[in-house]
Amino acid sequence: MKRLGLDNDETRLLSRDRMTTIMEAVRSFSDGQGITACRLTAWWRGEVRWARNRISLASERRDYRLSLTRIINGGRGEISINQLDDQALQTAIRYAERDARLVSQRHQPPSMDVPVPELPHPSTLVWSDSTFNLGIEQRSAVGRSLTKASEERSMFSSGYLECRGSEVMSWAWGQDVTDVNPDDIPMVTTPEYSRHTQAQCSMTVRHPKGSGSGWAGVSAFNWSSIDSQLLADVALQKCLDSVNPVAIEPGRFTVILEPQAVAALVGAFMGAFARSEVENGGSIFTLGRDEALKIWRSRLGMKVVDERITIAHDPMDPALGVLPSPGLAPLTFVEKGVLVNLEYNRTYALSALNYNLPLSARPGYKMSGGNTTVNEMISSTTRGILVTRFSGIDILDTSSILMTGITRDGLWLVENGAVTKSIKNMRFTDSPVFVLNQIEQIGAPVPVFEPLPFGLNPVFVPPIKSNDFSFSSTFDSI
Amino acid sequence: MTLAFRPLSIPSDLAVKNLVTLRIFNYLIILVAGVVLIPFYASAQISLEWPYHDPNVSSYLTPDECIAASARLRFSSDVYLVARDTLPAKGAIVSSLPESAVKAARECSARFDPHTISLDDYLPAIRMFLMADRDEDAFIVERRRLSESGAESDTESDNAERNNTDRGIFLAAIAQTYMDAIPVRFEAAHRLVAELRRPETNARWQDRFAQIWMLMHRYRVSDRMEDARIPAQWLVALPDEVTSEERTSREFQSRANVLLAIHRFLARDQLLDSLSESTESYLALQQSLARKVSHVDQITGTEAIPVEGDFWFPQEPSSLPPFRGAVNLLIIEGNTGWPQRSVGAMLRRLKSEFPNLEIVLAVGTKGFFGASEPPTPEEEAVYFDRLFRGFHSYPVTLSVTRTPFWRLPAPDKRRINIPTSNLTNYGGQMLLIDRDGLIVHHTSVGTGDEQWLTDLVRVLVRSAK
Numbered sequence: 029m030k031r032l033g034l035d036n037d038e039t040r041l042l043s044r045d046r047m048t049t050i051m052e053a054v055r056s057f058s059d060g061q062g063i064t065a066c067r068l069t070a071w072w073r074g075e076v077r078w079a080r081n082r083i084s085l086a087s088e089r090r091d092y093r094l095s096l097t098r099i100i101n102g103g104r105g106e107i108s109i110n111q112l113d114d115q116a117l118q119t120a121i122r123y124a125e126r127d128a129r130l131v132s133q134r135h136q137p138p139s140m141d142v143p144v145p146e147l148p149h150p151s152t153l154v155w156s157d158s159t160f161n162l163g164i165e166q167r168s169a170v171g172r173s174l175t176k177a178s179e180e181r182s183m184f185s186s187g188y189l190e191c192r193g194s195e196v197m198s199w200a201w202g203q204d205v206t207d208v209n210p211d212d213i214p215m216v217t218t219p220e221y222s223r224h225t226q227a228q229c230s231m232t233v234r235h236p237k238g239s240g241s242g243w244a245g246v247s248a249f250n251w252s253s254i255d256s257q258l259l260a261d262v263a264l265q266k267c268l269d270s271v272n273p274v275a276i277e278p279g280r281f282t283v284i285l286e287p288q289a290v291a292a293l294v295g296a297f298m299g300a301f302a303r304s305e306v307e308n309g310g311s312i313f314t315l316g317r318d319e320a321l322k323i324w325r326s327r328l329g330m331k332v333v334d335e336r337i338t339i340a341h342d343p344m345d346p347a348l349g350v351l352p353s354p355g356l357a358p359l360t361f362v363e364k365g366v367l368v369n370l371e372y373n374r375t376y377a378l379s380a381l382n383y384n385l386p387l388s389a390r391p392g393y394k395m396s397g398g399n400t401t402v403n404e405m406i407s408s409t410t411r412g413i414l415v416t417r418f419s420g421i422d423i424l425d426t427s428s429i430l431m432t433g434i435t436r437d438g439l440w441l442v443e444n445g446a447v448t449k450s451i452k453n454m455r456f457t458d459s460p461v462f463v464l465n466q467i468e469q470i471g472a473p474v475p476v477f478e479p480l481p482f483g484l485n486p487v488f489v490p491p492i493k494s495n496d497f498s499f500s501s502t503f504d505s506i
Numbered sequence: 507m508t509l510a511f512r513p514l515s516i517p518s519d520l521a522v523k524n525l526v527t528l529r530i531f532n533y534l535i536i537l538v539a540g541v542v543l544i545p546f547y548a549s550a551q552i553s554l555e556w557p558y559h560d561p562n563v564s565s566y567l568t569p570d571e572c573i574a575a576s577a578r579l580r581f582s583s584d585v586y587l588v589a590r591d592t593l594p595a596k597g598a599i600v601s602s603l604p605e606s607a608v609k610a611a612r613e614c615s616a617r618f619d620p621h622t623i624s625l626d627d628y629l630p631a632i633r634m635f636l637m638a639d640r641d642e643d644a645f646i647v648e649r650r651r652l653s654e655s656g657a658e659s660d661t662e663s664d665n666a667e668r669n670n671t672d673r674g675i676f677l678a679a680i681a682q683t684y685m686d687a688i689p690v691r692f693e694a695a696h697r698l699v700a701e702l703r704r705p706e707t708n709a710r711w712q713d714r715f716a717q718i719w720m721l722m723h724r725y726r727v728s729d730r731m732e733d734a735r736i737p738a739q740w741l742v743a744l745p746d747e748v749t750s751e752e753r754t755s756r757e758f759q760s761r762a763n764v765l766l767a768i769h770r771f772l773a774r775d776q777l778l779d780s781l782s783e784s785t786e787s788y789l790a791l792q793q794s795l796a797r798k799v800s801h802v803d804q805i806t807g808t809e810a811i812p813v814e815g816d817f818w819f820p821q822e823p824s825s826l827p828p829f830r831g832a833v834n835l836l837i838i839e840g841n842t843g844w845p846q847r848s849v850g851a852m853l854r855r856l857k858s859e860f861p862n863l864e865i866v867l868a869v870g871t872k873g874f875f876g877a878s879e880p881p882t883p884e885e886e887a888v889y890f891d892r893l894f895r896g897f898h899s900y901p902v903t904l905s906v907t908r909t910p911f912w913r914l915p916a917p918d919k920r921r922i923n924i925p926t927s928n929l930t931n932y933g934g935q936m937l938l939i940d941r942d943g944l945i946v947h948h949t950s951v952g953t954g955d956e957q958w959l960t961d962l963v964r965v966l967v968r969s970a971k
Contacts, residue, residue, distance in 0.1 A: 307920075321922055328917045368917060374877075380920050382873035382880045 040072040040090055040160070040193060044221045047197040050112055051219060054096065055201065057118045059125060062100035063202035069093045074164060075190040076171040081179045086168050098124040099204050103131035154346060156250035159225035160193050167191070174260040178233050183267055185260070187231025191251060195223035227251040229259055230477055232437060233267040234506070240273075240450070241506040242266025243416060243437035245288075245477035247486065249346075266416060266438040273450040275502050276441060282412035282468070283497040284405045284442065289435075290395075290489045291476040292418040293460040294339070296429055298393060301361050303370035307380075310427050312461055313367060327367050333464035335365035338396035347475075348392045348486050359387060392478075397490030398470040405469050405493040407445040412493070414440040414447060418456070432457045434503045453506070454499040462496075469493040563614035569623075569630035572614035576637045579607040580688075603637065603688050611637035620646040625654065628676075629683055636687040645694070648680050674709025677702040681717050685724050692733070695721055703740055703747070711748045715741070715761065722768075738768050745799055753800065765799040770958065781965045785940045805948050810836070810939045811931045813868050815905030817887035819895055823903065827866040828939040833966045837902070837951055839869040840934025849936075850898045852956050857901035859960070860967050867894060867902040868928045870909040873921055883908045940966055 042050075047068050058064045072090040076083060095108045098121070105127030109120045167189055178185035199219040230245030244262040248254055285293070300306075306313045306326045313332065315325040340360040342348060361369055374386040406414065421433035435453045442448065471491040478487040561575050580603055602608075615634050620643035623631050628651040635644035655672045681698035684691040699721050702709050718737045725734035742765060745753055752758055770777060773795060781788035789807040796803055812826035813836055828834035835856065837849065853865055875881050875889040887906040894900045910924040925933070938947040938959065947962050 323920070323922075326918065378874040378877070378880060379872070382921055384879050 040088075041195050041223070042068075042070045042092065043195075044197070047195070047221065048219060050094070050117070051197065051199045053114065053117055054094075054121060057114075057121045058098065061202075062098060062128065062204045063200060064121075065097040065099075065198075065200035067095040067196065067198045069095075069194065069196045071192070071194040072160075073190065073192045074162065074167060075188055076164075076167040077188040078171050078175055079186040080184045081175040083168060083171050086164055086171075088164055094120070096120055096124045098128040099202075100125065100128040101204065103128040105129070105131065154224040154249045156225045156227070156252070158252040159191050159227045159250060162191050162227075162251055170256055174229075174231060174256055177260060178264050178267075181264065181268070182236060183233050183264060184236060185231055185233045185263070187229070187245075187263075189229045189256065190227070192226040193223070194225075195221070197221045225249050225251075227254060228477065229254055229256050231259060231263050233260075233263040235267060235271050238506060240267050240269075240271030241437045242268070242270060243288075246475055247477050248475055249486070269440070269447075270438045270450045270506070273439070273452045273506070275452045278454050278499040278501050280496045280498050282409055282493065282495050284402060284409065284412060284414045285463075285492045285494065286402065286414070286416055287471075287474050287476050287489045287491050288417040289415045290492050291478060291487050292421055292433070293431075293463055294395060294489055295478070295487075296421065296423055296431055297460040297464070298339070298361075300426070300429055301369075301371050303372040303387075304376050306370055312427060312429050312459075313370065314427070326370060328370060330367060331365045332367045333362060333365050333461065334467040336396065336398060336467060336470050337365050337464055338363050339393055340396075341393045345394070347488070348394065357385070357387065361393075392486040394488040395473055395490060397473040400469040400471050400491075400493070402471060402491050405471070405491065406442050406447060408469065409442045409493070410444060412442045413451070413497075413499075414438075414442055424457070429459045429461055430457065431459065432500070434505075437506075453503040455501045455503055456498060457500040458498045463492070463494045466495045466497075467492055468495055561610055563610055566614050569615070569618065569627055569634040572611055572634045573630060573637060575614055576603070576607045576611035576634075579610050580604055582606075601689065608637065608639055612639065614638075615640065620644075621650075623647060625651050629679055632680060632683050633687070636683070636691065641691065641694070648694075648698075651676055651680070674702060674707050674713055677707065677709065678713040678717050682720065685717075685720055690724050690728070692724070692728075692730075695724070696733075696736075699737065699740075705747070711744065711752055711758070714747075715744060718744070719764070735772065738772050741765060741768050742772060742798070759800065762799045762801040766796055766801045767955075769795040769798065774958075774961075778961055778965050781946070781962065782969055785942065785944050785946060788946065789944070805932075805935070805937070806945055808945055809943050810834075810937060810945050811927075813838070813866055813905055814907055814927050815868065816883065816908040817906040819887075819891040819904040819906075827864065827903065827905070828943055829864050830943060831941050832862060832864045833860070833941060833963060834864045834866065834937075834939040835963070836932065836935075836937045836939065837865070837867045838928050838932040838935050838937070839867075840929070840951060842934065849952055850894075850900050852959075853900055853902065855956075856960065856963060860963055862967060863963060865900075865902045866905060867900060868905040868907065869894075870907045870923070870926050870929065872909065872923070873911070938962055938966070 047070075050068060051066055054066050055064065070090070070092045072088070074088045075085065076087075077085040092110050092112055093108060094110070094112060094117075096106065098105045105124040107120045107124045107127075109116055171189055174187065174189075175185040197219050226247065226249050228245070228247035230243075232241060232243045234241045242263045242265065244259040244266070246254055246259065300312050302311075303326070305311050307324045309317065309324045311326075313327045315327045315330070317323075318325050338360065339362040340358070342358040344358065359369055359371065361367070361371075369387060371388050372380075372386060373388060374384075377383045377386050402414075415435050416438035417436055418433045419436040421431055424430045424432055432455060434455050439451050439453055440447045440449065441451045470493070473488040473490040476487050476489060478485040561579070563572065563575055566572050566575055603611075611634060615638045618631065618634070620631075620635065620640075625631075625647070628647055631647050632644045635641070635647065652673060655676055677698050681695050681702060684695035684698065699717050701707060702717055703714050718740045722734050722737035722741065725731070725737065745758075745765070748758065773791070777788060777791055780791045792806060793803075810828045812828070814826065815822075823829070828836060835853075837853075856863055857865060869890055871883045871886045873880060873886075875886050878889070881889060883906075890906050891904055895902065895904055905928075907926045907928055909926055911921050912924065914920045914922060932948075934951055935948050936951045936954070937945050940946050946966065947959065949959075
C-alpha cells in the first residue's frame with residue numbers, strides 16, 4: 029500500500045507539495061468522465077490547560093479530510109475520507125462515481141446544469157512559524173510560568189493556551205456534457221492552496237475564598253504577538269483589585285467598557301448585517317415597509333451609530349487573518365456612523381441585484397477608535413462603572429438587538445476621576461445600538477479574545493466610554 | 507506495603523475434582539437463574555412492544571381518556587402503519603375503525619350511562635359513544651344537551667333568544683362531531699344540519715355555512731354526489747336567508763366564489779348544454795348565477811387581450827395568441843413564481859385528449875436563472891424553454907417577455923420589475939378562450955376544478971369542428 033507522501037507520521041500538517049501529489053493521484057484514479065472536484069484539508073491543534081495553578085492537559089491532535097465530488101452526466105456523487113493511501117483513494121473515487129451515475133439516472137432540471145462561474149479566490153498571509161513551531165514542551169513551560177505569580181500570591185490561576193494550524197487545497201477539472209447542457213465548458217482550475225495558524229491564550233485568576241476574580245485573554249494568528257506574561261499579570265491584578273466587592277443600586281450609569289466588553293456587545297451587532305434578514309423586516313437595520321413597491325426598505329445610507337465608528341472587514345488584512353474563501357472581498361459595514369453595506373450571499377445577489385458575486389464577510393472585523401486611554405476615561409468620569417467583560421449574553425429582541433447579560437471578572441465604581449471600590453456584578457439590559465449612539469470617549473482598537481470552534485475570528489475593538497448604560501439587577505457571582 | 511500475589515500453578519488431581527464440582531454447581535445456578543429470570547426479562551421486552559393492542563382501560567375515568575385509548579389503537583393498526591399503496595386513501599373517512607379500537611372504546615365507555623353522564627363534556631361523550639358503536643347512546647346525550655338549551659323551557663323572550671343562539675352553537679358542534687366520526691354518521695349529521703338551517707334556530711350564518719359546506723364536502727369525497735346536491739342547494743339558498751346587511755358584508759362576499767362554484771356544480775349540465783349551444787348563452791347563464799351571489803367577474807365574457815412576447819418557442823407565431831379559430835388555454839405567470847409542476851401534468855393530459863387545443867404559457871425574464879451567471883434576456887429565454895418545454899415537457903407555445911425594470915438608488919440597488927402587459931392584464935391566471943377570442947372561464951394558475959375545465963374544453967372543441 030503506497031502512502032502518498034505520508035511516510036512521516038510525525039508531520040503536523042501536509043504541505044503544498046504533498047497535497048498536490050495526493051490530488052494528482054486522485055486525478056489518475058478517476059475514470060476521466062465528467063467533472064472531479066477535490067478539497068483536501070489538514071489541521072493540527074496543540075494545547076495546554078491548567079487549573080488551580082497545575083497543568084491538567086497537554087495535547088497534540090491532527091487529522092486530514094479529503095472531500096471528493098464527481099459530476100457525471102448531471103449526476104453528483106460525493107464522499108469524504110481521512111485515509112490517504114492509494115487503496116482508500118481508489119475506493120473513494122469509485123464510490124463517488126457510482127453515486128454520480130446513480131443520481132444521473134434521474135432527469136436533472138436545467139437549472140442544475142447551467143454553468144456556475146468560478147469565483148475569485150483572495151489569498152492572504154495568516155501563517156506564523158512562531159505559532160506552528162510552539163512545541164508541547166514550550167507550551168507547557170509557558171503554562172507553568174503563567175501560574176507562577178498567582179501561586180506566589182496564593183491565588184488560583186486557570187486557563188489555556190492553544191495553537192492551531194490548518195491548510196487546505198481545492199482543485200477541480202473536467203467537463204460534463206449532457207443532453208440538456210450540451211455547451212458545458214471544460215473546467216480546468218489551478219489548485220488553490222492556503223494555510224493559516226491561530227493562537228489564543230485565556231486565563232482567570234480567582235481568590236481562594238471566591239471573593240475576587242480577574243480575567244485576561246487574547247487571540248491572534250501569531251503567537252509571538254501575544255504577551256502571555258502581561259495577560260497573567262493583568263488577570264492577577266484584576267483579581268486582587270476586585271476582592272470583597274460591595275453592592276450598589278442598579279440603574280443607568282456611565283460605563284467604561286474595556287475592549288473585551290465592547291466586543292461582546294458589537295458581536296451581536298455584527299450579526300444583524302445580513303441583507304436578506306433586513307429586507308424581510310424585523311431587523312434593527314430595517315427602515316420600514318414600502319407599500320407602493322411592496323418591499324422592506326433598509327437603513328442603508330443612513331446614520332445608525334456615532335460618527336466616530338467605522339466597522340470594516342478586509343480578507344487581505346494579515347492582522348484580521350481570515351481564511352480565504354471564494355467571493356470574499358473587502359467590506360465596510362459602517363463608515364463614520366453610516367450604514368454603507370449589508371452582506372448577502374450569491375443567491376441573493378443573483379435574484380435581487382442580478383449580480384454575480386456575494387458580498388460576504390467572515391466574523392472577523394476591525395472597529396475604528398480614537399486615542400483616549402482607559403485611564404483618561406476614568407479620570408474624566410464623575411460617577412461611572414468600569415467593566416472588564418460580559419458573560420451569558422442573550423438577545424431579547426432582534427429588531428432592536430436588545431440584549432441581557434452579566435458583568436464578570438472585575439467591576440469597579442469610578443467616582444470623581446478615580447476607581448474607588450470593587451462592586452458586585454450586575455445584569456445589564458441594553459442594546460449595542462444605544463451604546464454606540466451614546467459614546468462619550470473612545471480609545472485605540474486592540475485585538476481581543478474571540479475564539480471560534482473552527483477557523484479564525486480576529487476582532488479589533490476599542491475601549492468605549494458610553495452614557496446611560498442600563499444595569500437592571502445585581503448578581504452575586506464573582 | 508508489599509502486596510502478596512499467589513502464584514499460578516497447575517492444581518493437583520483433588521483440586522481439579524473440586525474445581526469441576528464447583529463449575530457444575532456454578533452452571534446449575536446460572537441455569538436456574540436463567541429459567542427464573544428470562545421470563546421476567548422477556549416480559550419486560552414484551553411490555554415495551556409497540557404498537558400495543560390491549561390497553562387496560564380500567565383506570566381511565568373520563569371520556570377524553572377513553573377516546574385517547576381508542577385513538578392510540580386506531581393509529582397502531584396496520585391501516586396507518588403499513589403503506590399498502592401509493593394511491594390516495596379514497597373513502598378512508600367512511601371506512602370503519604379497527605376492531606381493537608372499537609373494543610377499547612366499548613370497554614372503556616361501559617361505565618358511562620348516557621342518561622346521567624355530565625353534559626359539561628357532551629362532545630367527548632358523544633364522540634366516545636360513537637367510537638364504541640353506541641350511536642343510540644350518543645343520540646341520547648345529543649337530545650339531553652339540546653333539550654337543556656331549548657327555547658321551550660324559557661319564558662322570557664331575551665332568554666329564549668339567547669338559548670336559541672346557544673342551541674345553534676350546540677347543533678353545529680354536534681353535527682361536526684358526527685361528520686368527524688369514523689365512519690361518518692351521515693344520517694345524524696344531515697338531520698342536525700337540516701335543523702341548524704331552520705330560521706327558528708337563529709343560528710349564525712357563518713355556522714350554517716360551515717356545517718352545510720362540510721356536509722356537502724363529506725358527501726362528495728364519499729362519492730355520494732346525489733346526496734351532495736341537497737346541502738349544495740341549501741348553500742345556494744343561503745343568500746336569500748340572510749339579511750341584506752349580512753349579504754353585503756365583506757365576510758359574506760369573500761365566500762361568493764365558493765357559492766358560485768356550487769351554483770356551477772348544481773347547474774353543471776345546464777351550463778355545458780348552453781355552451782354547446784353558444785358561448786353567449788353560456789355566459790348569460792353564468793352571469794345570472796354570479797348575480798345570485800353578487801359575484802363580480804370582470805374577466806369572463808370579455809375579449810381576451812393578446813399575449814405579448816419578445817421570444818417565442820418553438821417559433822414565433824404569425825399572430826399573437828389567443829389564436830382565432832382555435833380553442834386556447836392561456837397560462838400567465840404571476841408574481842409568485844413559475845407555474846407549479848402539477849399544472850404541467852394537467853396540461854399534458856389536456857393536450858393528449860385535445861391535440862388541437864392551443865396552450866400558451868407566458869413568463870417574463872427576471873435577470874437570473876438558477877445558479878448561472880446573470881443571463882441576458884436571450885439566454886434566460888433559452889433557459890425557460892429548456893425548463894418548461896424541455897425538462898417538464900409542457901405541450902405549450904412559450905412566450906418570454908423581456909421584463910422592464912429599474913433599480914433603487916445606491917447603495918440599495920435592488921431590481922424592481924415593472925409589470926409587463928401580460929402580468930398587468932392576467933397575471934397568475936389560467937384563461938380558457940373560445941375560437942372567437944372570448945374568455946369562457948378563468949381561474950388562478952394551479953387552482954380550480956380540472957374536470958370542469960376538461961368538460962368546458964371538450965364542449966368548445968366539439969363545437970369548433
